[in-house]
Amino acid sequence: MSFILTTRFTRPLRILARHQLTSSSCPAYRPASLVPRLLPPATSSSPLHTTAARLRPVFNSNDRNLWRTMAEKDVTRYLKQSHDRLFENNKAWAAEKARQDPGFFAKLSEGQTPEYLWIGCSDSRIPAEQITGLEPGEAFIHRNIANLVCNTDLNVMSVINYAVRHLNVKHIIVCGHYGCGGVKAAMTPKDLGLLNPWLRNIRDVYRLHKDELDGIPEQDKRYDRLVELNVVEQCRNVIKTAAIQQSFAKNQFPIVHGWVFNFHDGLLTDLKIDFEAELEEVQKIYNLVD
Numbered sequence: 001m002s003f004i005l006t007t008r009f010t011r012p013l014r015i016l017a018r019h020q021l022t023s024s025s026c027p028a029y030r031p032a033s034l035v036p037r038l039l040p041p042a043t044s045s046s047p048l049h050t051t052a053a054r055l056r057p058v059f060n061s062n063d064r065n066l067w068r069t070m071a072e073k074d075v076t077r078y079l080k081q082s083h084d085r086l087f088e089n090n091k092a093w094a095a096e097k098a099r100q101d102p103g104f105f106a107k108l109s110e111g112q113t114p115e116y117l118w119i120g121c122s123d124s125r126i127p128a129e130q131i132t133g134l135e136p137g138e139a140f141i142h143r144n145i146a147n148l149v150c151n152t153d154l155n156v157m158s159v160i161n162y163a164v165r166h167l168n169v170k171h172i173i174v175c176g177h178y179g180c181g182g183v184k185a186a187m188t189p190k191d192l193g194l195l196n197p198w199l200r201n202i203r204d205v206y207r208l209h210k211d212e213l214d215g216i217p218e219q220d221k222r223y224d225r226l227v228e229l230n231v232v233e234q235c236r237n238v239i240k241t242a243a244i245q246q247s248f249a250k251n252q253f254p255i256v257h258g259w260v261f262n263f264h265d266g267l268l269t270d271l272k273i274d275f276e277a278e279l280e281e282v283q284k285i286y287n288l289v290d
Helices: 061-068 072-100 104-108 128-132 154-165 181-186 193-208 210-214 219-239 242-251 275-286
Strands: 116-121 139-144 171-177 255-261 268-270
Touching: 072 104, 116 154, 128 139, 139 154, 154 171, 154 242, 171 219, 181 193, 181 219, 193 210, 193 219, 210 219, 219 242, 219 255, 219 275, 242 275, 255 275
Parallel strands: 116 139, 116 171, 171 255
Antiparallel strands: 255 268
């Protein structure tokens, strides 16, 4: 790979970056003391020829020192290239979609009729459409830290209302994931500043299920169980909304589901929430159907 530069840059600059470009148009910088894992350059023979050259997380955490030793001009060039690469990817994606289905964008421009509302975590490793095999237009997506559904959050409340009353989604999926940083932070007795009021919602989940969680001796298993219980409680928060209750009374949909994603195998687990039983229980106190 002749395009790799091995010059050591000595001008310090505090830059935190997580990706490396891997084509000849975007040189990869590596000091002699650091040897990152490199991907082969893309070839024009593949249908989507830029796929192999997309930004990939090729540095581990120890390699971040690399960015502190790069000259400012080289960092500037890298940042421009990493930005421009997204437009290259977009052009390649659009061309491939048009090749596979010449009418794809004409249909896409006609409007959206998604079957699903996905409420997930902001974690960058969980792209909803990709892990479920959905195409653009098939899922309405909302994401936030730890996939919370708070009645004081106008953002998520607006999303639910629009998805149910205007898009007529048939399923609402609250999807958490094992190893959630937000859930872990909520389990830590520490002042987290601006995150405190947000994570307090997860701490409330812990409080509601304290006896069960405290009875799990292994910390990792207790952590995983809180992830699951948080999903269940957020599903209940969805069910408490007027949009859900009134739509289900009239149409028998949407149905609310609770899922958890596992990074170790890429699989989703259905927590098998009994929606109608949960709805009946919720409406004993939170009934909003006239």
